[in-house]
Amino acid sequence: MEQNNEKMDDVEAQVAPSPVSDTDILSSPQKAMNPFAYFFISFGKFFAKIGLWLLDLILSIFLSLWHFIKTVGIGCYKFVLGVGRFFQKKAFEFSHNDWAGRMSYLIWGTSSFRNKQYFNGVLYIVFEVVYTMFFALNGAHSIYMLGSLGVVQSGPDPTCDDTICPYINGDNSIMILIYGLLWVLSLLLFFYIWNRSIESGYTNYRINQFLKYENVIEKTIPLSRKLDQDAVEAYANKQSKREFYAAHKDEIDAFTNTFEDPKAKSYAAYLLKNTCTVSYEHLAKAAKAKARLQKLEQQKAAALTKRDEGYQALLAKKPADNEEAVAAFGEKVERYQVKTTNVEVNWGHKIDKQNNVLAEIEKQYLCYAEQESVKNNNLYGRYNEYYSHLTKLRNKETLYEHYEDLVAVYQDRYGKAKEKNEDNAKELVKLEQEYQEKLKETATKFQGMRERKAALNQELAKVKADSRAEMKAIQAKNDPDKEEQLAKAKDNLVDNVTRIMRSLHDFPDDKAIKAMEKEENQESRSAYRRDKKYLKTNYTDASYAAEEVLNELIVAYNLPYAEAKAAAHEILKKENGKVSFLSQEEVTARLAEVRAAEQDYQEKHPEQYQGRPKRFKETWNTLLNEKFYITMLTIPVLGTLFITVVPLLFSILVAFTNYSSGHTPPTQLFTWIGWGNFQNLFNPAPDSVYAALPNALLHTVGWTLLWAVLATFTNYFLGIVVALLINKKSIKLKKLWRGIFVTTIAIPQFISLLSIGVLLKDSGALGTWWWQTTGSRLGFATDTSTTGVFWTRFIIVCVNVWVGIPYTILSTTGILLNIPDDLYESARVDGANAWTQFWRITMPYILFVTGPYLITQFIGNINNFNVIYFLSGGGPALVGSGLLGLGQTDLLITFLYKTVTSNSNPQYGIASAVGIIVFILCSFISIVMYNKSGAVREEDQFQ
Amino acid sequence: MKSLKAGRIxxxxxxxxxxxxxxxxxxAPTVWLILQSFGAGGIAVRSKFIPDSFTFENYLWLFSNWTGQTNPNANVHAYDGMFSRWFLNTLIVSVLTCLISTFLVLGTAYALSRFRFKGRQALMRMNLIIGMFPGFLSMIIMYWVMRDIFHLQGSYWSLVIIYSAGAGGGYYISKGFFDTISKNIDEAAExxxxxxxxxxxKIILPLAKPILVYTILTSFMGPWxxxxTSSYIIGLQNPDNWTVAIGLYQMMSGQDTAVTYYTQFAAGSVVVALPISILFFILQRYYVSGVTGGAVKG
Known part of the structure; x- marks a missing residue:
């Protein structure tokens, strides 16, 4: 919620007319301007804005390209680096492992068996065996076949000499491609599980060797710290990472040689080497953050200097003693101050943020050996069975040692349940009261907020009314300096209004206040309920005393809740509903028993760190709790993988084959042809059947882009206009109007579009009417003349408006209602007319909020299959498009559909190539646009 | 002041x-379609805004004499008695898809809204980029997969699988909604x-009723x-397996059938549009909240 508010503030900050710029309008009074001039000027401004915007767009396209190349480059570099590190790590893990762990590189699950995790082990080994078997039987062949995409053609057996030959079911190139792809993908799965098995082997080993490793780490920590300190100096002297390591090599070697065990030695060497790397990386990170901080401070200083200089420059212009001019000047200075008040605060805010970043970097830092120790404990220490067993025994020991005290507690409390019940009842009343008070407090708090807001609004209205009256009076007086007086009154009004508005802007809008209130109430309610649970009023004597013993165990002896509960049960054995206690001797005997067990266990396990990773069942149980997201995401991710990703890869592959008419499985084969399809698209041989393709494609791309722009913007702007009309305050029956428009959403598109298509046919009702009134044919989607094409396109855009406007109306209505009224108020005070209000307040506000929606709409329109296909079917025909039968209104997407589904001449290869082009186009456009619209970058702020 | 008021009026x-x-x-187009569906006199009706005479026959035709199999003879009357079968097919596909994909969409949205795990951002970004790939290119491969791997050629079950498997990607709006539900509620429950x-x-779903209804509504309307996709996957060979969309489109695209079945097409369209429109208007307020939320959250 908070972040939401922040966002809203941002919006307001952007949208709110800044006090100074508004005065530009005021200083040149409205009435002095010729309305035509005003119209042309605002029109000119509008086009200038669009020009700037286009320039900005082109620039950002180049920037995005550069960014893209950079990202890909860095990604490749990091990938190679990551693969290298991965194998390095595997090699390290192999050398620091026992026989079972090493075996599990080859025979999966060995170490699981060694740790008596039979189920896990069986799963690993079964997977390995089954996969290898199937891979040998089928997978290897499938992948091998990818090279040729099939060799045996279906049809009569070519080797036989008879007149009637047996029919051979040949290879199917498509299935070869699909199976090959799936097998290649399955190799990834294979390597993933292989890695899991190795990891689990290593984990097992580390759990068992926990203490040894921990010893090495502890011994290494001092040197690691020292290296860290040295690194600071070396970094300051611009020594490189390698030089630093080389300089300390002797020291490190000397230290590692103190270990006798070769494994311990190499581990220590590993720790120290990594210390050098990690501390350098950390230093670089901190240096970067510091540099940014310095830059920010410089920027702040520059901004402040600029402000002060501007102030001085303004003061220097102070006019001579003309009284009115001085007064006007004073106001100007004041406005300048108002405008610049936030400079210092804003920069300060940024610097604070950066300071926090820096502090975070420095606070987190531990020397590498310490980091490793924490990791060691987290990853392997918690599985230790030895300690958990011992702790249980020790807890029991504690219990019997303090048995008498606990019994005393029990007996002391027994019989006091009634009092406790009464106490709790009182507490409950108190809690209830507190809760109610809290609610009241919240209510008053927010009521106060609302009242203050209302008061401000009232004041605003009053100020306006007053000054209106004043202006009217001035108008009526007919003084010689009427104009000046009027201007002055107006200025006065602006100042007052700005002052009140500034206070008003500190308040969140009504909806946000309501939400905040609700949230606060919810919080106090959950706190209330939680506390209430612990205030029982129905204790019996026994249950109360037992509860107290339990508390004592938890509070005084630090037992975990579950164990304390079990222990309390053990003390207070109930027999026939009566509680009995152990005698002194029994307690002593049990204590001795437990101590003996403890000693016995310790003797039997000289190697203390016995443990195991999570059992299969334990892992399974986390799937409903902390790993619930895996449960929820598995099916959608797999679904998307098989429905979208695999087909995507498939299409990319098909683009490099000659899958087309004459090469259509299952009866025919197709094969790899390299970049042939792309060549046919862009530069075909002049006498080939593809000769017309480049022109047709260019034509289609041009129309697709034109269509996308037209469709998106007509829908968007007209939708907003209609929404504004409906939402005008004085308009009644809002729901009815909205309902009428929404009918187009409710009816499935293929029905409405098909029927409009019929309506527009020459024999349809509209076509007939047109024929009867004008005497010429409407020729929708059939007239191939230039005017015919124009009208077809025009009608399609109109019908798209018919289909699309309701979505815009629905999605912008809420936003329109949320625009703070005071924005309009202030604009009205400034004398802005409806046109200016629309461009300066409504549009920026809506654009900011619905930016991402607009991008989605644009992409959606590039791929808008329904409207074109059902309405015009792509017609009128594009003359000279050759074998493809393209139409003048075909979009890339319908072009694709036609090439794929054509019965006479399917061109899958070319369709896939076009698909890749569409994909690149769409993702590029949206990346550019997303980068331009700020709302997306703040995605994380929403959460 | 008076002129101001006059201007406003x-x-x-x-x-x-x-x-x-x-x-x-x-x-107008909707009303026209409804009028056409009551029109008597076949194809000639379509050149009139209001038919000359009205009849109820077209509707009777839709739900009459389904014998349980394709009409074997007659090219021109190939679709007699098929409509009810198509309607049933579509209903089965839509209801099943709706149930499965609602579950998947809400589950995905919840997981992405409430959990922070490695690869979450990458997953979301991937989904965004994959969404830009022209969807029906994947149909080629899905056709073969359904035919040769699952042996579901021409069956509407393959439609259910395809529609619902890809549903998880449309989580944006629900995730936006879940993001606005306070995390304190989760913590208190934990x-x-x-x-x-x-x-x-037990906690998030009951709170997310508007988005639940919205998801159910949209995932029902989609396949309907x-x-x-359906025409490509099911194919045009066996009209028994068609959905209403394929059927109605085929009625209008064939030279002969377009003449024979014009008014029946109009009636069929009304019957198809009717339940969904009614559903839509009943649940409109949920739809509006969904669309608005989606637009704001992107």
Missing amino acids: ISDVIIYIILVALSLIWL IDGASRSDIFW GEYV
Whole structure:
């Protein structure tokens, strides 16, 4: 919620007319301007804005390209680096492992068996065996076949000499491609599980060797710290990472040689080497953050200097003693101050943020050996069975040692349940009261907020009314300096209004206040309920005393809740509903028993760190709790993988084959042809059947882009206009109007579009009417003349408006209602007319909020299959498009559909190539646009 | 002051006139289609705004004499008695898809809204980029997969699988909604010992009723009027397996059938549009909240 508010503030900050710029309008009074001039000027401004915007767009396209190349480059570099590190790590893990762990590189699950995790082990080994078997039987062949995409053609057996030959079911190139792809993908799965098995082997080993490793780490920590300190100096002297390591090599070697065990030695060497790397990386990170901080401070200083200089420059212009001019000047200075008040605060805010970043970097830092120790404990220490067993025994020991005290507690409390019940009842009343008070407090708090807001609004209205009256009076007086007086009154009004508005802007809008209130109430309610649970009023004597013993165990002896509960049960054995206690001797005997067990266990396990990773069942149980997201995401991710990703890869592959008419499985084969399809698209041989393709494609791309722009913007702007009309305050029956428009959403598109298509046919009702009134044919989607094409396109855009406007109306209505009224108020005070209000307040506000929606709409329109296909079917025909039968209104997407589904001449290869082009186009456009619209970058702020 | 008031009244009147005109334009095609569906006299009706005579036959045709198999003879009357079968097919596909994909969408949205895990951002970004790939190119491969791997060629079960498997990607709007539900509620429940799955089923879902209804509505409406995928996957060979979209489109695209079945097509369209429109208007307020939320959250 908070972040939401922040966002809203941002919006307001952007949208709110800044006090100074508004005065530009005021200083040149409205009435002095010729309305035509005003119209042309605002029109000119509008086009200038669009020009700037286009320039900005082109620039950002180049920037995005550069960014893209950079990202890909860095990604490749990091990938190679990551693969290298991965194998390095595997090699390290192999050398620091026992026989079972090493075996599990080859025979999966060995170490699981060694740790008596039979189920896990069986799963690993079964997977390995089954996969290898199937891979040998089928997978290897499938992948091998990818090279040729099939060799045996279906049809009569070519080797036989008879007149009637047996029919051979040949290879199917498509299935070869699909199976090959799936097998290649399955190799990834294979390597993933292989890695899991190795990891689990290593984990097992580390759990068992926990203490040894921990010893090495502890011994290494001092040197690691020292290296860290040295690194600071070396970094300051611009020594490189390698030089630093080389300089300390002797020291490190000397230290590692103190270990006798070769494994311990190499581990220590590993720790120290990594210390050098990690501390350098950390230093670089901190240096970067510091540099940014310095830059920010410089920027702040520059901004402040600029402000002060501007102030001085303004003061220097102070006019001579003309009284009115001085007064006007004073106001100007004041406005300048108002405008610049936030400079210092804003920069300060940024610097604070950066300071926090820096502090975070420095606070987190531990020397590498310490980091490793924490990791060691987290990853392997918690599985230790030895300690958990011992702790249980020790807890029991504690219990019997303090048995008498606990019994005393029990007996002391027994019989006091009634009092406790009464106490709790009182507490409950108190809690209830507190809760109610809290609610009241919240209510008053927010009521106060609302009242203050209302008061401000009232004041605003009053100020306006007053000054209106004043202006009217001035108008009526007919003084010689009427104009000046009027201007002055107006200025006065602006100042007052700005002052009140500034206070008003500190308040969140009504909806946000309501939400905040609700949230606060919810919080106090959950706190209330939680506390209430612990205030029982129905204790019996026994249950109360037992509860107290339990508390004592938890509070005084630090037992975990579950164990304390079990222990309390053990003390207070109930027999026939009566509680009995152990005698002194029994307690002593049990204590001795437990101590003996403890000693016995310790003797039997000289190697203390016995443990195991999570059992299969334990892992399974986390799937409903902390790993619930895996449960929820598995099916959608797999679904998307098989429905979208695999087909995507498939299409990319098909683009490099000659899958087309004459090469259509299952009866025919197709094969790899390299970049042939792309060549046919862009530069075909002049006498080939593809000769017309480049022109047709260019034509289609041009129309697709034109269509996308037209469709998106007509829908968007007209939708907003209609929404504004409906939402005008004085308009009644809002729901009815909205309902009428929404009918187009409710009816499935293929029905409405098909029927409009019929309506527009020459024999349809509209076509007939047109024929009867004008005497010429409407020729929708059939007239191939230039005017015919124009009208077809025009009608399609109109019908798209018919289909699309309701979505815009629905999605912008809420936003329109949320625009703070005071924005309009202030604009009205400034004398802005409806046109200016629309461009300066409504549009920026809506654009900011619905930016991402607009991008989605644009992409959606590039791929808008329904409207074109059902309405015009792509017609009128594009003359000279050759074998493809393209139409003048075909979009890339319908072009694709036609090439794929054509019965006479399917061109899958070319369709896939076009698909890749569409994909690149769409993702590029949206990346550019997303980068331009700020709302997306703040995605994380929403959460 | 008086002139101001007069101006306001004039502008209101103009707005009312515009709205009435727009409403007429918006309703006209629908009204025309309904009138056509009652029209008597076959194909000739379509050149008239209002048919000369009215009949109820077209509707009777829709739900009459389904014998349980394709009409074997007659090219021109190939679709007699098929409509009820198509309607049933579409209903099965839509209801099943709706149930499965609602679950998947809400589950995905919850997981992405409430959990922070490695690869979450990458997953979301991937989904965004994959969404830009022209969807039906994947149909080629899905056709072969359904045919040769699952052996479901021409069956509407393959549609259910395809529609619902890809549904998880449309989580944006629901995730936006879940993001606005305070996390304190989760935490309070967790203190009380609820597991994350309990929180989803017992706490978040009841709170997310508007988005639940919205998801159900949209995931029902999607398959109900879908043509491209269904026509390609089911194929045109066996009319028994068609959905209403394929059927109605085929009625209009064949040279002969377009003449024979014109008024029946209109009636069929009305019957197909009717339940979904009624559903839509009943649940409209949920739809609006969903669309608005989605637009704001992106």
